[in-house]
Amino acid sequence: MMARTTTAIAVACLLAALAGCRPKGSMEARDPLRNAFDTVADASDAAKLVPLTYQQAQGKRIFETYCVWCHADATPAGPSNRSNVTPMPAVITDGTALNGLSDEYMQTIITLGGSALGKSAMMPPYGETLKEDDIRAVMAYARAVAQPPYEPAARPKPQIPVK
DSSP: OHHHHHHHHHHHHHHHHHHTTOOTTOOOOOOGGGGOTTEEEETTEEEEEEEOOHHHHHHHHHIIIIIHHHHSSEETTEEOSGGGSSSOOOOTTBHHHHTTSOHHHHHHHHHHOGGGGTSOTTSOOGGGTSOHHHHHHHHHHHHHHOBSOOOOOOOOOOOOOOO
8 A cells, every 4th residue: 555655656746747847827838949049039129039150159158158247237147237337338239339349349358358448447358268269259149139230341342453
């Protein structure tokens, strides 16, 4: 009798674990891509997902490890530290602030830190922490999530010498 009761309890626990122990009403479908590194929620429409290239996805991973604490409004741990930094850093999705920055400027500030370019000394120099490819990946991610969308400057047409 004891073995049957123990078996019944074990089966009930297994069924509960398989059911996910969700409260009634929370059976809506979950989007597995919402938390993937190869997509990100669109800053202008959270219902839309923006697909990321491999380089952009690497940039997202690095951003969420090092940069999210000051360049986002919220972090995995709660509110960000943005409001405590002077001058207040731009949010990664703020295309109005970041789209006008050249790739060289972005690479320099990430590599040398905020104080090297007259920004907050709270931004450390990541040149010793991140590889050059990692820094370019973060820049690619920033360009991918910018709102309004980033549009690279048009390249001047090559001048053909007249003979």
